[in-house]
Structures are given as structure tokens and as C-alpha cells.
Amino acid sequence: MSTAVRPEVRIAERAGFCYGVRLAIDKAKHAxxxxKEVTTLGQLVHNPGIKADLSDRGIRTADLADQVEGGTLVIxxxxxPANELEQVRGKPDLEVIDATCTWVLQSQKAARELAAAGYTVCIIGxxxxxxVKGVRSYAGEGHVVVDDMDRSTWERVPHTKKIGVLSQSTILPFKLEEFAAFCLRRCHDLRVVNTICPVTLTRQADSVVLAGEVDAMIVVGGKNSSNTKELAVKCAEVCADTVHVADADELEGEYREWVRGKARIGITGGTSTPEVDLEEVRDRIYALSA
Ligand code: SF4
Incomplete structure (x- = not known):
């Protein structure tokens, strides 16, 4: 008679929503x-369960500022982008609740200040x-955006006197370091503002530690979530057997066999992945390996 061995499953210490996402969701729910008649400008979060919950509460989503005329709009x-914020704030019958994360506000401010001081702003993300669309709207004329995954785009950086470097909040720190070194070779005066979000950094650090202690790693979060994808890359560097799934259902559909026979499995998630999703993945692993 064969007995299935229940794997040891651990969830990374600091996982679940980041406070920026949590605050935006809370503000929408409170309103x-x-x-109030609440609409969000774009999805607050890509997680399907949370989107369904917000929709069940009667919170709508608009893709464009033009689509909202009255009620309460949550950013x-x-x-x-600056012009969109200006546009919605100018609507007389619309209350605007700005839930832009404080870290993102700091990036926008840095872009504005660098541009005002005559730096060519170069954003990696x-x-x-x-x-990035929002931050670049403050970055003045001549700014460039380059892709951290595609070095050919770095050639967009001009040879000029003053360059100011910023990054999307979720990119890997070594990418910012490499890009800053690249920019240094193209100017006399370089300013680098470290706009990588500390929440992302602590999450990456905890996840990498966990990835080094298990046989297999599961990264949970939206397939279009930048920070989740970066997290999966980081974990894969330490634990080759890393998979990225959107949720427990994908794990069951695609990785049913993969789960079996593993002794130690780690779970982590992006900043837009609620804790309940991580717990659901854990419970599904137990069910699949029973
Ligand atoms: S990841 Fe960081 S910058 Fe982005 S919303 Fe969360 S706390 Fe804010």
C-alpha cells in the first residue's frame, strides 16, 4: 500500500498586498x-477575486477619465498622468479620491524636480x-523611457550634459545600477534617484531566502503584474524549480503532476496578490498531494 507524503509548505514571511494597494482598495470600499457612487480609474488590482468583490459591492471601473462624469472617482x-488628474479634478460634479501610493508620488515629484533643474530624465521600467505613464508625464520634454529587459532600448539615452535617472518602483535593483552606470558614460552630471519601492525589496528578499530553503517555489499573481514577474525571475535564480501561477486553479490545471512528490514547497506572491490567494494555493497543494 502506498501512502502519499504531505509536503512541507511555507509561505514567505512578508507577502500579501502592499500597503499602497491595500489603501487604494480600502478608500474605494469606505466611499x-x-x-457614494464609486468608480475607479483603471483596475485597482488585477486579482480576479478582489475585482469580483469590488464589482459585487457596486464599485465600477472606467478605463478613461472621459467615461466618468459624476460621483466619486478613485485614482x-x-x-x-498629470493631464488626466487635472481633467478629472476639473469636473464639477466629480469627487476625486487620489489613492496614488506615496512612493509613486515621490517618483512623480523627483521627475518634476529633475526636469525643472535641466536634467534629461531617463526612466527605466x-x-x-x-x-511609468504617470511618472513620465512629469518628466518634461526630451525625457526617455527604456526597458529593463531590452538593452537595445537604452540607446534612447542621449549624449548630453545632465542626466537624471529614475526607475519604475518594482524593477530589480541591479537593473537600476546597471542603467545608472550606462548613463554615466553619456553625460557629465548624473543624478540617480532610487525610486525602487522598499516594500518590493523586502518582499524579494524574503522570497529569495525561502526559495533557497525549499525544493520548489510557486509565485502567485497576475501574469501582467510587473512585480510578480520580477519576483519569479528572482526566485528562479535561487530555486530552478520555480513556477508562476495566477491562482490555485491554474496550479491544479497546469501543475497537478508537478506538485506530486515534492518534499518542501515555498509560496510567495506579488504586491497585488492577497494573502487569501496564497493560503488557497497552499491548501490546493495539500489536496493535490493527498
Ligand atoms: S509596490 Fe510599493 S510603490 Fe507600488 S503600490 Fe505597493 S507600496 Fe506603492
Whole structure:
């Protein structure tokens, strides 16, 4: 008779929502609980369960500022471009709750100050990420955005006198270091503002420690979440057997066999992954290996 061995499953110490995302969700819920007609500009979070919960509460989502005329509008943690914020604030029947994360606000401020001081602002991140779209709107004329994963885009950096470097809050620190060194070779006066979010750093550190102590690692979070993807890359450097799943259902569908026979499994998640999703993945591992 064969007996299935229940694996040891550990969840990374600091995981679950970051405070920026949590605060934005709480602000939207409080406004709704107070009886307001609440709309969010873009999804507050990509997590399907949370999106369904917000929708069940009657909180709507608009993709564009033009689509909202009245009620209460919540700006998500990633922030929005300056002109969009101005546009919604100018609508007389619209109450705007700005839930832009304080770290993102600092990046926007740094971009504005560097541009005002005559620096060509160079931002490393993902051009289509909402946070970058917002930050670059403060970065003045001549700014450039380069992709941390595609070095050919770094050639966009001009040879000039003064360069100011910023990063998307979730990129890996060594990418910022490499990019700053690259920019140094293109200017006389370089200023680097470290705009990597400390929450992302502590999360990465805890996850990497855990990845080094287990046989296999599961990173949980949206497939379009930048920080979750970066987390998966980091974990894979330490634990080759790392997989990235959106949720417990994907684990069961795609990795049913993969789970079996593993003695120690670690779980972590991106800043937009709630703790309950990590616990669900843990419980699903137990069920699959029973
Ligand atoms: S990851 Fe950091 S910068 Fe982004 S919303 Fe969360 S706390 Fe703010």
C-alpha cells in the first residue's frame, strides 16, 4: 500500500498586498460604504477575486477619465498622468479620491524636480505600465523611457550634459545600477534617484531566502503584474524549480503532476496578490498531494 507524503509548505514571511494597494482598495470600499457612487480609474488590482468583490459591492471601473462624469472617482496606487488628474479634478460634479501610493508620488515629484533643474530624465521600467505613464508625464520634454529587459532600448539615452535617472518602483535593483552606470558614460552630471519601492525589496528578499530553503517555489499573481514577474525571475535564480501561477486553479490545471512528490514547497506572491490567494494555493497543494 502506498501512502502519499504531505509536503512541507511555507509561505514567505512578508507577502500579501502592499500597503499602497491595500489603501487604494480600502478608500474605494469606505466611499462605497458611505453610499457614494464609486468608480475607479483603471483596475485597482488585477486579482480576479478582489475585482469580483469590488464589482459585487457596486464599485465600477472606467478605463478613461472621459467615461466618468459624476460621483466619486478613485485614482489607483499606480497614479495617472498629470493631464488626466487635472481633467478629472476639473469636473464639477466629480469627487476625486487620489489613492496614488506615496512612493509613486515621490517618483512623480523627483521627475518634476529633475526636469525643472535641466536634467534629461531617463526612466527605466516598462513603457506601457500605468505607473511609468504617470511618472513620465512629469518628466518634461526630451525625457526617455527604456526597458529593463531590452538593452537595445537604452540607446534612447542621449549624449548630453545632465542626466537624471529614475526607475519604475518594482524593477530589480541591479537593473537600476546597471542603467545608472550606462548613463554615466553619456553625460557629465548624473543624478540617480532610487525610486525602487522598499516594500518590493523586502518582499524579494524574503522570497529569495525561502526559495533557497525549499525544493520548489510557486509565485502567485497576475501574469501582467510587473512585480510578480520580477519576483519569479528572482526566485528562479535561487530555486530552478520555480513556477508562476495566477491562482490555485491554474496550479491544479497546469501543475497537478508537478506538485506530486515534492518534499518542501515555498509560496510567495506579488504586491497585488492577497494573502487569501496564497493560503488557497497552499491548501490546493495539500489536496493535490493527498
Ligand atoms: S509596490 Fe510599493 S510603490 Fe507600488 S503600490 Fe505597493 S507600496 Fe506603492
Amino acid at each position: 462605497r460604504d458611505a453610499g 489607483r496606487a499606480h497614479g495617472v 516598462h513603457e506601457d505600465h500605468p505607473e
